[in-house]
Amino acid sequence: MFEATNLERFGERFLGFNWIGLEAFGYVLIDRARQGREIDTGSRPLFSPDGSKFATLQRSDANYGGFEGFAIWQTHGNMLEPYIVNAGPPLYPMYDWRIDRWEGEHCLHISAVPYDRFEGKWGILPGVTRDHYVSSASNDWRILEGAKCEIGNPP
Numbered sequence: 238m239f240e241a242t243n244l245e246r247f248g249e250r251f252l253g254f255n256w257i258g259l260e261a262f263g264y265v266l267i268d269r270a271r272q273g274r275e276i277d278t279g280s281r282p283l284f285s286p287d288g289s290k291f292a293t294l295q296r297s298d299a300n301y302g303g304f305e306g307f308a309i310w311q312t313h314g315n316m317l318e319p320y321i322v323n324a325g326p327p328l329y330p331m332y333d334w335r336i337d338r339w340e341g342e343h344c345l346h347i348s349a350v351p352y353d354r355f356e357g358k359w360g361i362l363p364g365v366t367r368d369h370y371v372s373s374a375s376n377d378w379r380i381l382e383g384a385k386c387e388i389g390n391p392p
Contacts, residue, residue, distance in 0.1 A: 241265075247284060250312075255281070256303070263303025264293070270315040279304030283336045283345075288312075292345055296325055296334045309378065321378045326370070333362055343374040344386035 240257045247253065252267040264281050268274040279295025292309045307325035310317060326334055331349040338346045348367035355365045369384040376387055 243281075247282075248288065253278075253281065261303065262297075263295075265303075266291075268317050270317070274317060276310070276317075277303035278308070279306070280335070282310075283339065285339045285342050287342060290320060290342065292336050292339070294325055294334050294336050294347065296332075307372070307378075307380065323378075326380045331368070333367075340386050345372045346370075346384070346386075347372060347380060 238256045238258050241254045242257075244252070244254045247266075250269055252269065253264060255264050256262065263277045263279050266276045266278050266282055268276070278291075278293040280293050282291035282293045284291045290309055290311045292307075293304065294307045295304055297305065305325070306323055308322040309320040311320040326347075326349065330352045332352055332355075334347065334349045336345055337348050340346060347370040349370070350362060350365050350367055355362050368382070370380050371383050371386050372378050372380045373386050
């Protein structure tokens with residue numbers, strides 16, 4: 238880690254920042270509760286509406302990120318523990334995976350861009366139409382195609 242940018246605070250409990258290293262990058266979240274636990278989340282976490290969970294999704298084309306995959310962490314008082322951690326979505330042929338928003342406490346809206354839509358022209362990527370996915374507790378947090386959350390009983 239040789240550069241830290243975008244230092245930010247999430248409420249009274251968490252601090253975070255982007256980091257860059259030699260051919261590597263990530264996002265560090267520091268939990269100020271108890272012993273100041275540090276977690277490399279790969280990308281900036283997105284907290285659920287009530288703040289009891291946060292989700293991260295990082296997929297780089299060369300696996301140079303600090304954390305590569307999809308994760309949801311949950312807080313219990315001063316405790317912080319992984320709720321789900323997996324390899325996340327497939328790398329190819331989709332790029333620029335990101336979590337767009339939470340819908341309630343049990344569903345995430347996610348998007349990505351097919352490679353053939355921007356053909357490696359990274360400068361146009363922000364303006365390209367994105368494909369939509371959801372991940373919800375009712376589907377065991379699998380990342381599925383679609384823009385609508387499943388109706389079901391969360392765990």
